[in-house]
Amino acid sequence: MVRSATSLTGNGVRDWLWQRVSAVILAVYTLFIFGFIWCTPQLDYATWFQFFQGIGVKLFTILAALSLLTHAWVGMWTILTDYVKSARLRLTLEVLVIIALFLYFLVAIAIVWSV
Amino acid sequence: MSEAMRTVKFKIYRFNPEVDIKPTMQDYELTIPDKQDMMLLEAILRIKAMDDSLAFRRSCREGVCGSDGMNINGRNGLACVTLLSALKQPIELRPLPGLPVIRDLVVDMKIFFEQYAKVKPYLINDEPPPAKERLQSPAERKKLDGLYECILCACCSTSCPSFWWNPEKFIGPAGLLQAYRFIADSRDTAKVERLEALTDPFSVFRCRGVMNCVDVCPKGLNPTRAIGHIRSELLAEGN
Ligand code: SF4
Ligand code: SF4
Numbered sequence: 179m180v181r182s183a184t185s186l187t188g189n190g191v192r193d194w195l196w197q198r199v200s201a202v203i204l205a206v207y208t209l210f211i212f213g214f215i216w217c218t219p220q221l222d223y224a225t226w227f228q229f230f231q232g233i234g235v236k237l238f239t240i241l242a243a244l245s246l247l248t249h250a251w252v253g254m255w256t257i258l259t260d261y262v263k264s265a266r267l268r269l270t271l272e273v274l275v276i277i278a279l280f281l282y283f284l285v286a287i288a289i290v291w292s293v
Numbered sequence: 294m295s296e297a298m299r300t301v302k303f304k305i306y307r308f309n310p311e312v313d314i315k316p317t318m319q320d321y322e323l324t325i326p327d328k329q330d331m332m333l334l335e336a337i338l339r340i341k342a343m344d345d346s347l348a349f350r351r352s353c354r355e356g357v358c359g360s361d362g363m364n365i366n367g368r369n370g371l372a373c374v375t376l377l378s379a380l381k382q383p384i385e386l387r388p389l390p391g392l393p394v395i396r397d398l399v400v401d402m403k404i405f406f407e408q409y410a411k412v413k414p415y416l417i418n419d420e421p422p423p424a425k426e427r428l429q430s431p432a433e434r435k436k437l438d439g440l441y442e443c444i445l446c447a448c449c450s451t452s453c454p455s456f457w458w459n460p461e462k463f464i465g466p467a468g469l470l471q472a473y474r475f476i477a478d479s480r481d482t483a484k485v486e487r488l489e490a491l492t493d494p495f496s497v498f499r500c501r502g503v504m505n506c507v508d509v510c511p512k513g514l515n516p517t518r519a520i521g522h523i524r525s526e527l528l529a530e531g532n
């Protein structure tokens with residue numbers, strides 16, 4: 179058993195599952211958005227705005243952003259633990275990634291809620 | 294009548310840490326009868342007869358002991374079961390990648406065997422032994438096919454990028470194949486503990502499904518599939 183405090187759940191099975199679940203959510207969301215674009219004959223600002231006013235779309239968008247956060251963290255953590263051998267540098271980079279992802283998430287919420 | 298001869302060209306990795314600052318590739322030429330083919334190991338033995346400073350491991354010379362794993366023209370394999378005629382010249386021989394070089398083609402396999410030891414590669418059964426032996430049905434026995442044949446040559450683990458990057462944490466394809474060999478054994482009673490010990494994010498889950506291991510295994514085994522089975526068992530156990 180290898181201990182790792184910084185992975186998403188500290189458990190390989192759960193990390194793995196979260197990464198897959200978040201991937202599915204992102205895939206469905208992508209299809210949903212493309213489906214909307216496809217099915218809208220005239221896509222202008224007004225329709226786009228109206229689309230994002232629906233509470234369902236808002237929640238789904240936030241869920242997708244959360245999934246992106248989860249997915250990216252598991253992936254970035256894996257990449258960093260593969261390639262960055264210095265523990266101090268790795269921790270620094272990990273913190274930077276977390277801050278960046280968290281900011282992205284805040285911005286996503288701010289955008290969705292401003293509609 | 295003299296026999297027609299041909300020359301086979303080699304480039305062999307040479308490194309003696311006691312005297313060399315860095316490794317070099319040394320050229321060798323071997324002259325053999327035109328019509329004769331042989332295994333790469335035989336050719337290396339002949340080169341050693343010319344230059345006995347060349348170091349490498351071998352024992353069984355028939356793909357059973359697992360000691361002559363090396364990187365042959367960029368691909369890991371056993372010299373003793375690789376035909377000379379199948380190789381492009383100059384034949385480049387290097388030590389197995391990712392492990393410390395002791396000398397020339399001889400690598401330090403310590404970490405590889407430590408990972409192997411981690412999976413407790415022996416039968417665990419806490420029930421009282423029956424008078425004769427622990428029986429298996431033919432179907433139960435069949436589950437071990439493709440698992441027990443591993444000769445621990447390390448060709449797979451040393452071709453796996455995940456093992457290169459995390460050799461102390463990722464068990465690697467060879468160790469995991471053996472882990473599954475005992476998880477799948479109907480006579481073993483430690484399945485839950487075995488799985489429990491593999492739940493962390495590195496031991497199993499660092500496998501990214503690159504499948505280099507499957508590509509190189511000289512025994513035609515499929516560690517990736519075994520790793521997939523371990524994953525499914527872990528998910529089924531709900532860890
Ligand atoms: S699985 Fe194949 S390549 Fe890997 S150690 Fe066993 S025999 Fe060698
Ligand atoms: S499938 Fe997994 S174990 Fe095999 S080489 Fe790829 S990462 Fe390594």
Ligand code: FES
Pocket residue numbers: 351352353354355356357358359360361362371372373374
């Ligand atoms: S010498 Fe034994 S496997 Fe090649």
